[in-house]
Amino acid sequence: MDFPIRHLCCVLISLIAGVAHGLEITSQGPTSIEKASSESVKLDCQFSLAPEDSGPLDIEWSLLASDNQKEDKVVILYSGDRAYEDYYPAVKGRAHFNSPDPKNGDASINLTGLKSSDTGTYQCKVKKAPGIRSRKMLLTVMVRPSKPRCSAEGPTQEGKDVVLRCTSSEGTNPLQYTWEKTSDNKILPASAVLDPVGGTMNVRNASISSSGTYRCTAKNRVGMEDCILHLGITPPPNTAGIIAGAIIAVLLALIIIAIVLFCCCRARHRKKYEKEISYEIREDVPPPKSRVSTARSFTSVGSQRSSLGSMSPSNLHEYALKPQYDKIPSVEEYERPPSHTPLPPPVASKIAGRNLSRMGGIPVMIPAQNKDGSIV
Numbered sequence: 001m002d003f004p005i006r007h008l009c010c011v012l013i014s015l016i017a018g019v020a021h022g023l024e025i026t027s028q029g030p031t032s033i034e035k036a037s038s039e040s041v042k043l044d045c046q047f048s049l050a051p052e053d054s055g056p057l058d059i060e061w062s063l064l065a066s067d068n069q070k071e072d073k074v075v076i077l078y079s080g081d082r083a084y085e086d087y088y089p090a091v092k093g094r095a096h097f098n099s100p101d102p103k104n105g106d107a108s109i110n111l112t113g114l115k116s117s118d119t120g121t122y123q124c125k126v127k128k129a130p131g132i133r134s135r136k137m138l139l140t141v142m143v144r145p146s147k148p149r150c151s152a153e154g155p156t157q158e159g160k161d162v163v164l165r166c167t168s169s170e171g172t173n174p175l176q177y178t179w180e181k182t183s184d185n186k187i188l189p190a191s192a193v194l195d196p197v198g199g200t201m202n203v204r205n206a207s208i209s210s211s212g213t214y215r216c217t218a219k220n221r222v223g224m225e226d227c228i229l230h231l232g233i234t235p236p237p238n239t240a241g242i243i244a245g246a247i248i249a250v251l252l253a254l255i256i257i258a259i260v261l262f263c264c265c266r267a268r269h270r271k272k273y274e275k276e277i278s279y280e281i282r283e284d285v286p287p288p289k290s291r292v293s294t295a296r297s298f299t300s301v302g303s304q305r306s307s308l309g310s311m312s313p314s315n316l317h318e319y320a321l322k323p324q325y326d327k328i329p330s331v332e333e334y335e336r337p338p339s340h341t342p343l344p345p346p347v348a349s350k351i352a353g354r355n356l357s358r359m360g361g362i363p364v365m366i367p368a369q370n371k372d373g374s375i376v
Contacts, residue, residue, distance in 0.1 A: 050131070060077050148225060177198070188201075214228070
């Protein structure tokens, strides 16, 4: 007796629940979805109606505010047998109902061209009096890693530390970086220290065997990108040779500077010497007559003229025999040997000094000369 009564009670309860809750959301898919940017996503919201649900059908998709202080934003709406797809400007032209007639039980929507700003919690609310049902879904739009940039920092010399760096400018965290060697034995150096979050690989005390081609891969849950780096480790430079070469170069430069300075000084002294020589007066060139001697010659000529006027015929022959001391010898007389030089008339030597003064003559001192005519 107890079993039939219990069974009857269960049936009555189920009937009452069906009458009270005829509208149901039937979607069983995941409530959390991760997608990459620029992709498309379907937010599933299937529902079923009961004969008792006789009111108008309203479907509303909204983006719930992360802060309770803010209002929810209606993304797309179906009401009065009409869809309003351009309700929210941020997803205008990118949000559409999956079914052309949502009242048939499919309230799902499609979002295309996803952006990182589309990340959030979306709620599907189906209303048909007297039932109201809703379903929430978390959408995370992740950005794929951009193509990373590989570079080497530090001296690429044997025995030095070299840091290989890999950086992706875009990409939703968490980003993971991995390094691998793609040439030779494809084994990373034993001294390499990896940082999968920072994207660096520190090769300590690098050797020639560390040279090769390396690939860095940046990845997250929605994509990956890589870059290639060619690393060449060179032997250390010959420091002693560099120092010796620098010293030799400095010495050569000093020698060249010294030679240039010596040549300049020598040319300057030579020019100065030639200038001094050009101003020297040669001893064999007779000096020009001064204004005093010229005045004396004019005075002498005037005296001679006055003397000639006062002379008598008796002493005229004595004046004729007067030696011409003020006469400049000619070139032939200078070049004539001393033996051929004519001697002055003996009469002139007998003229006394007082007779010479009385005749108006002026005693003149003739400097001594050598045979070649130069003044002693």
